[in-house]
Amino acid sequence: MQPINGNGVAKVLDSENPEFKKGDLVWGMTGWEEYSLITAPYLFKVPHADVPLSYYTGILGMPGMTAYAGFYEVCSPKQGECVFISAASGAVGQLVGQFAKLLGCYVVGSAGSKDKVDLLKNRLGFDEAFNYKEEPDLNAALIRCFPEGIDIYFENVGGKMLDAVLINMKVGGRIAVCGMISQYNLDEPEGVHNLTRLISKRVRMEGFLVSDYNHLYPKFLEMIIPYIKGGKIVYVEDTAEGLESAPAALVGLFSGRNLGKQVVAVASE
Amino acid sequence: MQPINGNGVAKVLDSENPEFKKGDLVWGMTGWEEYSLITAPYLFKVPHADVPLSYYTGILGMPGMTAYAGFYEVCSPKQGECVFISAASGAVGQLVGQFAKLLGCYVVGSAGSKDKVDLLKNRLGFDEAFNYKEEPDLNAALIRCFPEGIDIYFENVGGKMLDAVLINMKVGGRIAVCGMISQYNLDEPEGVHNLTRLISKRVRMEGFLVSDYNHLYPKFLEMIIPYIKGGKIVYVEDTAEGLESAPAALVGLFSGRNLGKQVVAVASE
Numbered sequence: 001m002q003p004i005n006g007n008g009v010a011k012v013l014d015s016e017n018p019e020f021k022k023g024d025l026v027w028g029m030t031g032w033e034e035y036s037l038i039t040a041p042y043l044f045k046v047p048h049a050d051v052p053l054s055y056y057t058g059i060l061g062m063p064g065m066t067a068y069a070g071f072y073e074v075c076s077p078k079q080g081e082c083v084f085i086s087a088a089s090g091a092v093g094q095l096v097g098q099f100a101k102l103l104g105c106y107v108v109g110s111a112g113s114k115d116k117v118d119l120l121k122n123r124l125g126f127d128e129a130f131n132y133k134e135e136p137d138l139n140a141a142l143i144r145c146f147p148e149g150i151d152i153y154f155e156n157v158g159g160k161m162l163d164a165v166l167i168n169m170k171v172g173g174r175i176a177v178c179g180m181i182s183q184y185n186l187d188e189p190e191g192v193h194n195l196t197r198l199i200s201k202r203v204r205m206e207g208f209l210v211s212d213y214n215h216l217y218p219k220f221l222e223m224i225i226p227y228i229k230g231g232k233i234v235y236v237e238d239t240a241e242g243l244e245s246a247p248a249a250l251v252g253l254f255s256g257r258n259l260g261k262q263v264v265a266v267a268s269e
Numbered sequence: 270m271q272p273i274n275g276n277g278v279a280k281v282l283d284s285e286n287p288e289f290k291k292g293d294l295v296w297g298m299t300g301w302e303e304y305s306l307i308t309a310p311y312l313f314k315v316p317h318a319d320v321p322l323s324y325y326t327g328i329l330g331m332p333g334m335t336a337y338a339g340f341y342e343v344c345s346p347k348q349g350e351c352v353f354i355s356a357a358s359g360a361v362g363q364l365v366g367q368f369a370k371l372l373g374c375y376v377v378g379s380a381g382s383k384d385k386v387d388l389l390k391n392r393l394g395f396d397e398a399f400n401y402k403e404e405p406d407l408n409a410a411l412i413r414c415f416p417e418g419i420d421i422y423f424e425n426v427g428g429k430m431l432d433a434v435l436i437n438m439k440v441g442g443r444i445a446v447c448g449m450i451s452q453y454n455l456d457e458p459e460g461v462h463n464l465t466r467l468i469s470k471r472v473r474m475e476g477f478l479v480s481d482y483n484h485l486y487p488k489f490l491e492m493i494i495p496y497i498k499g500g501k502i503v504y505v506e507d508t509a510e511g512l513e514s515a516p517a518a519l520v521g522l523f524s525g526r527n528l529g530k531q532v533v534a535v536a537s538e
Contacts, residue, residue: 158464177467184465191460195427196453198446198476205474207467 003031008266009046009056010036017041025049027056032246034266047221051228053269058091058261059235060224062210066178067095068220069213074176074206075152079104082146084165086132087156089116089236091261092178094124096154098233101125105152108145110161112256119236119259138164149173158183159190166194166203175205185254236260272300277535278315278325279305286310294318296325301515303535313486317494322538327360327530328504329493331479335447336364337489338482343445343475344421348373351415353434355401356425358385358505360530361447363393365423367502370394374421377414379430381525388505388528407433421445427452428459435463435472444474454523505529 008030012020020026020043028043030036046056058064070092071077083100085093088109097120100107108128109120120129128145135141142150142164149170155162158180165175183189198205227233238258240249246264253262277299281289289295289312297312299305315325327333339361340346352369354362357378366389369376377397378389389398397414404410411419411433418439424431427449434444452458467474496502507527509518515533522531 162464177464179468180465189462189465191462192464193458193460195431195446195461196449196458198474199448199478200476202476202478202481204476205467207469207471207473209468209471212471 003033003036005029006032007057007062009053011269020045025053027061032243034243044217048225051225054237054239054263054265055228055235057263058237059095059228059233060221063091063261064095064224065213065217065220066210067092067099068224069210069216070154070176070178070208071096071099073213073216074208075154075174077103077105077152080106081151082106082149082170083108083152083154084142084146084150085109085154085156086161087111087179087181088126088129089119089124089260090156090258093154093156094120094236094260095233097124097126100152101127102227102232110141110157113259115259116256123234123236132161139167142168152176154178155180157181159192163192163194166192166197169197169201169203171201173201173203175203177205177207181254237263239263239265241265272302272305274298275301276326276331278322280538289314294322296330301512303512316490320494320497323506323508323532323534324497324504326532327506328364328497328502329490332360332530333364333493334482334486334489335479336361336368337493338479338485339423339445339447339477340365340368342482342485343477344423344443346372346374346421349375350420351375351418351439352377352421352423353411353415353419354378354423354425355430356380356448356450357395357398358388358393358529359425359527362423362425363389363505363529364502366393366395369421370396371496371501379410382528384528385525392503392505401430408436411437418442423447424449426450428461432461432463435461435466438466438470438472440470442470442472444472446474446476450523506532508532508534510534 009027010030012022012024025046026043027046083105085096087093088097089111097107097109107126109126110130110132111117112133117129117131120126130141150168151170151173153165153175155175155177156179159182238260243266249262249264252258278296279299281291281293294315295312296315352374354365356362357366358380366376366378376395378395379399379401380386381402386398386400389395399410415437419437420439420442422434422444424444424446425448428451507529512535518531518533521527
């Protein structure tokens with residue numbers, strides 16, 4: 001049986017590939033298992049071991065690069081712009097918000113619990129945040145947070161939230177479509193009704209995949225490592241202990257049970 | 270009572286504005302009436318009078334500039350790309366298709382009658398065309414015309430057509446959103462369900478308004494006038510005679526009764 005793949009951090013026990021030797025720490029596509037035989041590696045050496053190794057599943061791995069590429073490359077952000085992020089306390093969203101704050105933007109996030117909203121406002125430095133599950137009218141929530149409209153929407157959820165955002169975009173706004181997690185487990189995706197706003201507001205909406213931006217990883221590290229070491233950016237993880245907790249942790253993502261990046265600790269150093 | 274405004278061509282009878290003198294031919298925002306008092310002019314002098322004057326409501330006016338800006342500025346087209354245009358025989362669509370053919374693209378249009386499909390294939394040089402009203406499955410029609418997918422979609426209609434296009438876009442495709450005429454007269458716009466394809470295919474979808482591109486008009490004329498005079502581009506108009514025919518002509522647009530750009534001839538030279 002094929003193991004389930006996922007982004008992980010591991011230590012090389014043996015390798016016939018000259019690029020990897022015993023004892024190397026690596027990150028990339030590993031299996032949901034304690035020991036993996038990796039034959040077609042999407043695998044990188046851990047470049048800095050003086051940070052928590054779990055960061056290579058998050059801020060220093062695929063989610064970090066996703067936030068970096070999505071925000072800086074797709075959103076074309078400018079200082080002072082109004083930025084909205086859905087699923088804002090998640091693996092990617094929490095970083096986009098902090099990048100936007102560092103650039104001098106006004107930043108609002110939505111999330112699905114009081115704890116997440118507290119996290120956004122009190123630990124991650126968002127200007128505003130709201131619990132979408134407690135807002136009877138998403139449009140009203142956005143008008144309250146963005147009386148003059150939204151320049152940039154970092155889209156992680158899709159569906160009703162996107163529809164509400166569309167009627168609150170400013171002229172020349174940009175929507176980076178990173179994910180639409182609210183739609184993935186539906187039999188049929190919800191309809192989005194307000195796309196005519198793309199015309200009147202001249203909005204650009206663009207989907208992206210992080211794999212198109214792998215070449216930027218060194219540039220990303222150059223920026224992010226000093227931010228981490230200087231405490232300018234924090235990263236919140238929700239760690240489930242033991243491989244046996246992985247299935248429940250995965251399922252929990254779809255109901256938003258995790259607070260921050262969901263990590264499964266298979267083993268410790 | 271305020272007259273209804275619309276894009277028209279007119280002759281100046283008198284003017285207190287030094288930029289216009291008696292006898293000048295002008296185009297721009299005029300009234301649905303035989304004589305207009307224009308106080309806040311969105312009005313330009315006719316730069317070339319050796320073409321049909323009605324062209325300044327179409328190929329040399331707002332629709333022409335819309336096709337030009339939408340195709341060259343928003344779609345980022347390249348030779349050899351696969352281009353799909355909805356409402357392809359309309360005021361804008363017929364030009365986008367001809368621009369794309371001149372660039373060496375493969376071009377397909379959809380329209381709502383056999384006459385329109387004939388026009389696209391036999392007079393306007395489209396590679397393929399289909400009548401969307403006779404296609405039980407729009408997705409199947411697009412797969413038939415674009416076995417390898419669509420690079421560029423010039424969007425004029427919205428709704429179900431957009432949904433079908435989304436599942437046929439190629440990686441890196443672009444959608445220029447010019448209009449969504451199928452949606453304007455609905456109580457609630459239809460839902461669009463396939464937006465997650467923007468992510469997997471890294472598609473850029475961008476709305477635009479021609480008024481943002483007015484500064485390109487001289488450059489546009491430089492390109493289009495030789496094409497018209499050299500017969501490289503044709504422009505199909507559907508002329509209703511007399512101001513009294515204007516209301517029916519307008520209503521007819523929403524059921525697609527017109528063949529080509531709908532013009533109302535209020536008077537002749």
